[in-house]
């Protein structure tokens with residue numbers, strides 16, 4: 001079931017007498033309950049596109065639907081009401097520095113005119129959800145970056161939204177804190193069924209938590225698909241650059257230059273990842289193999305492996321080995 005539908009979104013700005021098209025005719029569907037990532041370089045149009053979803057930026061053209069409501073048709077007052085269904089978190093947290101953690105989280109509840117008792121009960125629930133019990137009376141300056149982002153998440157969830165928009169939510173955090181915030185987002189998605197739309201310039205973020213990904217370049221979506229498919233078989237040059245951020249991929253390319261045998265990339269997905277398939281395929285042939293590079297990892301919950309292998313032997317035997325590997329369920333591509 002689709003929850004967010006962007007149709008033909010264009011956003012242009014007039015800057016210093018020239019027209020900048022930050023987003024050029026983007027159409028996108030996000031399904032209910034999924035974690036959808038948009039990745040792109042600086043200036044690609046990620047923030048502008050994300051802010052078009054809750055109309056913090058008004059698209060120059062195109063329509064935005066969230067659930068059954070077309071936000072682009074609403075009056076400002078109706079829009080304020082609908083925005084309660086869309087929480088948002090930010091790279092630099094955007095907390096009120098003169099207010100305590102409790103007051104920051106209560107802010108959207110007070111706007112929604114909840115009673116003091118209801119409000120305090122809800123804040124306590126949220127503090128528990130983001131594991132910040134015991135920090136309610138602190139001020140933002142007394143918190144670490146990760147704790148500040150937890151406050152941001154609690155505040156964004158206060159009114160039980162259907163959607164959480166994440167604007168580079170981990171870019172200001174160190175790798176360990178990034179992982180703990182990503183785990184929290186996964187947990188919230190699983191427990192509350194909330195749909196998450198995030199933007200990032202880091203492939204690691206996409207790999208860790210997203211179900212689907214869109215790659216944006218110069219205001220246009222250049223590739224879109226399941227993370228596993230896009231990650232293992234990137235097609236657009238910009239996607240390949242992002243996939244190469246995962247260090248082992250770029251190292252492998254350099255290693256391949258002087259090899260004389262047949263070079264293959266083998267992709268294992270799911271339980272196949274842990275089977276001795278390669279050994280079984282070559283053992284009754286004259287083919288020898290050298291593993292030049294290998295990764296066994298996880299994409300969200302799915303284990304996957306990718307090996308770059310050099311096969312040495314006569315052509316007919318190599319073809320036979322490839323046929324056996326494919327029959328066993330591996331994807332095998334020449335490099």
Ligand SMILES: Nc1ncnc2c1ncn2[C@@H]1O[C@H](COP(=O)(O)OP(=O)(O)OP(=O)(O)O)[C@@H](O)[C@H]1O
Nearest residue numbers: 013015020022040041042043044045046047048049
């Ligand atoms: N308010 C504005 N006025 C004029 N130009 C703008 C405005 N906001 C964004 N732009 C331009 O639109 C383009 C896309 O910007 P945007 O901030 O959406 O990119 P981004 O992918 O989020 O980049 P970053 O990761 O650096 O924030 C850029 O060329 C930017 O200069």
